[in-house]
Amino acid sequence: MAIQIGDKLPSFKATKQDGTAFESASIHEKPIVIYFYPKDFTPGCTTQACSFRDAYQDFQDLGAEVIGVSGDSVSSHQNFRQKHNLPFILLSDTDRKLRKLFGVPTALFGLVPGRVTYVFDAHGKAIYIFDSMSAKIHIAKALDAIQKAK
Numbered sequence: 652m653a654i655q656i657g658d659k660l661p662s663f664k665a666t667k668q669d670g671t672a673f674e675s676a677s678i679h680e681k682p683i684v685i686y687f688y689p690k691d692f693t694p695g696c697t698t699q700a701c702s703f704r705d706a707y708q709d710f711q712d713l714g715a716e717v718i719g720v721s722g723d724s725v726s727s728h729q730n731f732r733q734k735h736n737l738p739f740i741l742l743s744d745t746d747r748k749l750r751k752l753f754g755v756p757t758a759l760f761g762l763v764p765g766r767v768t769y770v771f772d773a774h775g776k777a778i779y780i781f782d783s784m785s786a787k788i789h790i791a792k793a794l795d796a797i798q799k800a801k
Contacts, residue, residue, distance in 0.1 A: 653754025668728035691731035699786035
């Protein structure tokens with residue numbers, strides 16, 4: 652069952668780009684943007700990650716955290732984060748459990764993992780969901796949703 656507007660942020664554990672454990676319960680009382688993307692180092696995903704990086708301070712100014720999720724390995728995420736100076740967490744979802752938990756669809760006839768951005772308010776409630784393979788527009792839409800929730 653896919654996450655819908657009004658649903659609570661699900662409880663989950665995953666591995667961060669540095670190999671340490673991440674638990675969704677560790678983020679308290681702040682808005683959170685969780686964006687799922689297909690693959691590290693591809694043109695669209697690099698554009699999206701760098702756009703989130705460039706707007707990261709805007710998200711921080713609103714008290715929000717940004718987290719990227721893909722099926723890439725921890726070492727791929729570590730390299731991707733270092734190469735592009737990404738200040739936010741990247742979670743490895745090699746077994747696609749997070750994609751299933753959130754209900755992220757596949758794109759291009761099921762050949763490519765989908766690109767979906769979820770915005771949760773400070774109470775952990777889903778306030779915005781954006782599903783589009785167009786990488787750049789996710790950032791402005793997520794930022795706008797957080798600003799409107801303030």
